[in-house]
Amino acid sequence: MIFSLPIPVYFLLFLPLLFPASRALSAKRGGSSFWALSPVFLFFVLLLLLLIFHSSCALCQSLPREGLLLSLALAATFLAFFPSLPLEERRSPAPFIMPAVLSLGTGVFLQGSQSGVLAGGSLLALSLLVSSLFLGGAYPGAYQKFFPVRLGGAVLALGVLSFPAMRQSLTELLLFLAAAILLLLPAPFPRRTETVLSPGFLRADQALFVCLPPLLIFHILRAIPPGAISPPPLLPALGILLALTGLLYAKISLFVEEMAEGLTVAGTGFLLAGFLTFRPEGRDGALFMALLLPLSTALSGLSLSFLAQRFRNRTFQGLAGQGTGVEPLRLAYLFGAFQGMSLPVVGGFLGEWILLRAVSDSSLVLSILAVAGIFLVFVLVLGRTVELFSGEPVQRLSEPDMHLASEILPSEGWSLWLASTFLLAIDLLGTFGLGGGR
């Protein structure tokens, strides 16, 4: 369990908890994002060092590389969202919950044993539940009443199934998987009432319930050792089905956030399909996708969110062509979207390829279905990209207003840079290191 970690690791885990203090201190001095975030930055740098020196340092070797990568992705996702929160929002208690989630989740991520992983999954699910209650408290009426109950059910199911004695048979395994998907489903699918449209709330909500689920799902699933069971050949079909559901949800969405949520579910479906083959390649591919998805969603989600904020509109129809003149947002969105479109240069293509190989080993028909799904995701994302970031804008702004709209605020710039840099780092790590070493 978590108590068996080396002492220096506890100091590392403690760092993000300093964020509230650093935030308060920097607010007194004028509110610089950089200084407020310095403990989290330090945390990230130390994680990266542990990863780089993994093979040569005893402390690093005591931590699983996979766990370090997941922690890194988690840290990066949250870091990307922090600077973009408007100043007045920082006074709300909502952002305080994030470092707690970060450190708690990271702590258990680092623990590689099965019981630790399961406990970590349950704890992270619990943190999600607490976060939803916290955000619901900070923004009354923001969430549907049933949402915390659904999350509570998932936490309970996972908590019960965390006991090692419960995972002996295939039935129990399937129960466990059902619980894992139960955890996912309440998160990205409809949960908000739309009475609160504060940018701070929307971003915190996106970070917690859209970016986090793929990481969580992978984390929970990795409790099952590779090759431990021989699954039925059509088990990956569950993942494909989930992917197609997400895709359909994204297709019928009218709001930009809804599409991002649908695509995350689709991506998580592919991840699941790979993992459920229970082959080493499927696990590799799923890990890669679990690392990439949160960051790509964060990057494209942030870009869309900044665009929506500028033009006071959240529908595709209202934002058509508005992104054409805002070059930095366009570039950031494209970089994130290429990931979802499985195009090369970014790692999405290789991640999908490793996944597809695993699925095709299990069933060729399923792999063809998965390829069709990838194509449909591409068509959908490209169509929306063209709609928002090309052509004539649906409503022309005056020259001074357009000038203002095309400028990027420092906090926005920070967020986009952070998300892009981390995404690139994960891409490179995954492309040149992840599969090669196995």
Add this chain to the structure above:
Amino acid sequence: MQNQLALLIPGLPILGGAALFVAEWLFSGRSPRRAFLSLVPTVMAFILGLWFLVRIVSKGPVDFGLPISLSGLSGHPFWELDRLSVIMSLLITGVSTVVQTYSLRYLLGEPNYGRFFALIGIETGVLLLLVTSQNLLLLFLFWQLMSLGLSLLMSHNRFRTPSVMASHKTFVIHRLGDGFFLVALLLGEHLFHTLDIGRMAQILRDTPELVPQGALVAMTLCLFVGCMAKSAQFPLHVWLPDTMETPTPVSALMHAGIVNVGGYLMNRTSLLFSHSPLTMHVVFLVGFATALFGSSTMLTQSDVKRKLGFSTMGQMGYMTMECGLGAFSLAVFHLIAHGIFKATLFLESGMGIHIARLEPELPKRTATEPRTPEAFRLSRVLPVAFVTLVLPLVILLGAHQLAGIHLSREEGTVVFLFFSWVTVSQVAISLTRARLFDSFAAAVPWTAFLVAFVFVYIKAAHLFNIFLYPDPDTRALFFASGGVGWVLFTPIVLLITILIIAGWGVALLRGLRGELVLPAWLLSRQEALYLFFLNRGTLEFFVLHRLIDPVDRLVCRLRVLFPGRGTAR
């Protein structure tokens, strides 16, 4: 033999393009001279390609690589310069050089001038990495990157909706082909346990019985659909006509270089194709349909660039037919020739359009005098038949004999003989109309010229075949797999001969009577046929209204059932 210097061929244009991107980003102001950052490395890559061509012919293929390993990639070398790839590299760098030189003035003053050159430089490098890849996965990676680069080039002016929509359509169709390519890769992994092209070829050569025929056919068919999308084969050609909305240099680059990659892939994987005869027949039929459709549609278009676009489609059809018949090298020969002449035509058309825009008035039409129909006299028809029908066939048969090509051995060569017959016959008809066969003194030099031209062309194609595929067994295997057997082939030959003679007869009667002489039922459909081709076979109408509309209606119904969360704010 390894030579890391070869890395400079794709590396130079990529570095040049990247440097130009950085220069555009770092330094404000527009300087046309920055375009040379992309142009000069491309020229250097071309010169280096020439040097490697000489070296490869004398010392054999050269491989090169990067000091990295990618997950999921196996087999070495990843990149190799052999005869095929060096020829393709020369074509790519050559066309890119011409296009960039032309664009220096043509695009001067346009917004994002530097970005355009940077993109062309990088796209050139990507194409070079594609043609030198020796692993199907790596090739697929650059195959996709090429589509991305093309899409960015096409939507160069992202404020212009038609360009953006054309780019969108192109990218979607290309990705559809990519999906099939991806399935082919998965099948390849199952069949060969490797995606290294050399290793796959070796398995097929040494132990072909270990590879199930059905799976190989499925794999090659999927590969071919990938090629169809890129090379605008019917019915995946719908993106090509819309690309005329893009800047002329992009059209030139696309029609002279990028559409050829389908033919290149079929050549690179020719051993896979030649071991699945069923695929070869499908390739031939698709190529035939494309050539027929592209050439017919071209005749009905009034826009000069659109005409050229459909002409490209027709030529790509011919190229695919050549592959289907087993004449893989001829397809490369064809695509090189086509690349050169199509780039010239496109760049010229850009200038032509520019001059036409400056001209305030349309050119005046000259009235044509009505012709008096001639009577059908055998003494008038026989000399014409000899000059325009028999003489071309005699010249072709003689040229084949002189070049050492035996028609009785290869079915594919006979099919090409028919195409050549029609082409040379058309040339002869043109010469007759120009009254160049009226006197004996004029006819002799023209016939000699025709004989020399046909012989040089056939001999060059034959030598190129030997250059590209030196092994006679491989060449024989290609032609054998493209054949259908003499029992089936003989009636086909007879049918084609009758069709050619009938076509010649119709043309002759039209010349004599001054009007088209066809059965009434066929003439009554002439207008409908014209409209059919004018509207590009109404294929897009069918796709939009029969396939996409129901999906859209379903999505709308789902939106009503699941109305989202609240209203737009």
